[in-house]
Amino acid sequence: MTSTLVGYARTSTLEQIAGLESQVRDLTAAGCTKIFQEQVSSVDTKRPELERVLDYVREGDTLVVTKLDRLARSMANLMEIMGKLRSKGVELKILALNLDTSTPTGKLMLNMLGSIAEFERELMLERQREGIAKAKADGKYRGRAPTARNKADKVREMRSQGKTVEAIIEELGVSRSSVFRALKEGKTAA
Missing domain, CATH: 3.40.50.1390 (Resolvase, N-terminal catalytic domain)
Known part of the structure; x- marks a missing residue:
């Protein structure tokens, strides 16, 4: 060869x-x-x-x-x-x-x-976790806001008005999975 x-x-x-x-x-x-x-x-x-x-x-x-x-x-x-x-x-x-x-x-x-790169990444992630834990303990860390969950009621309302999933995604700027999660949670809550 x-x-x-x-x-x-x-x-x-x-x-x-x-x-x-x-x-x-x-x-x-x-x-x-x-x-x-x-x-x-x-x-x-x-x-x-x-x-x-x-x-x-x-x-x-x-x-x-x-x-x-x-x-x-x-x-x-x-x-x-x-x-x-x-x-x-x-x-x-x-x-x-x-x-x-x-x-x-x-x-x-x-x-x-x-191996060195993986070790450096693990150290960085460990420092990040420690920083988050300290910020939480100090009451300064809230995490990322769950934007799609905040729009769940609006998703269900738009769907009940006959809007398509694609229209909801485009109008609210949420993912397809977020739309279906909101609709599923709406059914279990009802």
Whole structure:
């Protein structure tokens, strides 16, 4: 089975043409025979070229990026991408980190990065829980206002007037599940 090096290059804005060109140059120098590139912020939910490259790569291929932040927006996102790559038998190579998941050391480094990120997230959540508990004890925390529950009477009233669920959703700005929950609670209360 022949291994193909497939590159992915991304910059956040259209103005970063030089950055995109340098990534393409580095990926070509690394031996990539096909390079997917896009200019889109990593916080955008849609990165069509990333989806295309993840669909394109095949077992035995290696996805190559110049830097980790060109590929993933967070460690959780990286782990999601790695799951897709592993399921297809594809390795990852990050040039700036000299990380190659086809080697035992590369796999170890990636797992360590993931473990550290998970540990940091757990610490952050623990601090958040402690802060909420303290705020509750001090009477300063009330939580998020249940906006849909506050509109339950209006949901039932509009439905009794013959309004469709879609019309209620649009007019009140609540979710479909909130509408059905309010209608169900109205029946059990009656």
